[in-house]
Amino acid sequence: MARTSDAKERLLASALELFSERSYANVGVQELCEHAGVKKGSFYYFFKSKQDLMLEALEHQSRAIGRMILTPAFCSNLPPLERIERLFHLTYEFQKAMKEKTGRVRGCFFGNLALELSTQDESIRHRLDRIFRTAITSIEKTVQDAVSAGDLADIDVAATAEAILAYWEGVIMLAKVRNDPGLLKDLAKGAKELAITETKDTAG
Amino acid sequence: MARTSDAKERLLASALELFSERSYANVGVQELCEHAGVKKGSFYYFFKSKQDLMLEALEHQSRAIGRMILTPAFCSNLPPLERIERLFHLTYEFQKAMKEKTGRVRGCFFGNLALELSTQDESIRHRLDRIFRTAITSIEKTVQDAVSAGDLADIDVAATAEAILAYWEGVIMLAKVRNDPGLLKDLAKGAKELAITETKDTAG
DNA sequence: ACAAAACTTTACTGACCAGTCAACTGGTCG
DNA sequence: CGACCAGTTGACTGGTCAGTAAAGTTTTGT
Numbered sequence: 233m234a235r236t237s238d239a240k241e242r243l244l245a246s247a248l249e250l251f252s253e254r255s256y257a258n259v260g261v262q263e264l265c266e267h268a269g270v271k272k273g274s275f276y277y278f279f280k281s282k283q284d285l286m287l288e289a290l291e292h293q294s295r296a297i298g299r300m301i302l303t304p305a306f307c308s309n310l311p312p313l314e315r316i317e318r319l320f321h322l323t324y325e326f327q328k329a330m331k332e333k334t335g336r337v338r339g340c341f342f343g344n345l346a347l348e349l350s351t352q353d354e355s356i357r358h359r360l361d362r363i364f365r366t367a368i369t370s371i372e373k374t375v376q377d378a379v380s381a382g383d384l385a386d387i388d389v390a391a392t393a394e395a396i397l398a399y400w401e402g403v404i405m406l407a408k409v410r411n412d413p414g415l416l417k418d419l420a421k422g423a424k425e426l427a428i429t430e431t432k433d434t435a436g
Numbered sequence: 437m438a439r440t441s442d443a444k445e446r447l448l449a450s451a452l453e454l455f456s457e458r459s460y461a462n463v464g465v466q467e468l469c470e471h472a473g474v475k476k477g478s479f480y481y482f483f484k485s486k487q488d489l490m491l492e493a494l495e496h497q498s499r500a501i502g503r504m505i506l507t508p509a510f511c512s513n514l515p516p517l518e519r520i521e522r523l524f525h526l527t528y529e530f531q532k533a534m535k536e537k538t539g540r541v542r543g544c545f546f547g548n549l550a551l552e553l554s555t556q557d558e559s560i561r562h563r564l565d566r567i568f569r570t571a572i573t574s575i576e577k578t579v580q581d582a583v584s585a586g587d588l589a590d591i592d593v594a595a596t597a598e599a600i601l602a603y604w605e606g607v608i609m610l611a612k613v614r615n616d617p618g619l620l621k622d623l624a625k626g627a628k629e630l631a632i633t634e635t636k637d638t639a640g
Numbered sequence: 641a642c643a644a645a646a647c648t649t650t651a652c653t654g655a656c657c658a659g660t661c662a663a664c665t666g667g668t669c670g
Numbered sequence: 671c672g673a674c675c676a677g678t679t680g681a682c683t684g685g686t687c688a689g690t691a692a693a694g695t696t697t698t699g700t
Contacts, residue, residue: 348459
């Protein structure tokens, strides 16, 4: 019962490549097929629609980012706060490599799709929400570890994790607009500052 | 020499409306024209291309956001750190109003465009970079005021301002993915925490 | 009144869009 | 052998895309 064709895998790889390079709407099924060396009829043998391919590509890339960035950053034996630093450092390396290969900081596949499609396609929005929540859960565990280790005050762990994810995505956005991965290095320390609230009462 | 037609203004308003509702690529010139009650030939009388319309719409919206959000948040007589709070609160109100009117959190016009187009169209990327830098300058002034007032330690003012902008955009993104403007309220306090680094030496 | 400028209108390109279909190929069963 | 199955192929549909051309109308300044 072994697979007899890798056309589907090639289409998914092309989807990741081309949707990252441009956007969902700017890449047609025809171009996707040419890039993957597959005929259009075969495309619709494997996927029932372009949206269906997108949903599978999201799944695929979600696992890839987990493997390449989230797991190495969060599941290590590093002290909790260093894991956050590592998250930014790995992202920096990733975007820098992209820029060297293609001339462009391509940003986060999920963030890109989120802003392009989440007002248009509820199933994609929902899938992205789940992916982000999964990442937040990893961050949350790290923040909790930091609190337990006494590195952090007794903060709102869930909200802090959401804040760190939002900051992460925001910094990637700014790096993309400037086409400069260096921003991920320069602004990495801000993420720790989101957690380290020594509850100094300011402004009222 | 008074203007004899408001068709151009109507096209710009439609552009803002429809590009926010969906995206740049998903709104055609024809639809834009129908929404504005203008014939296609007239569109190309006022704009030399769809991209040209986009650049003018960016200019337009940049001024509008300045008027509606940045100026009220930053140019007030409020204490500096409250201005940041106000930035988030005004954004919350804005996105909440959008959701009530259209059922969707539409996010930031600039952020949306940035992630959709900044790898494809260098002139739009460049324009967005300038718009973000302008906002960062406003934030920077506020952060500097806070340092001068003794509310903040002697931090890197420029980097902190960039961090706050990135965080702002990131939180708007997350609010859009969840279709929940409430996140802008819940995560507002994180922005102050980005500034308040009481340089506690943690992790090594 | 007149001409020029500002604007509108209609009809048109040629390319591309997502998606469909039926015929076909080569391998693997019984 | 013959049927079945996974996958392939190329031609096709109807619609939409950005952009153009040229003639027509209205508004303005003089």
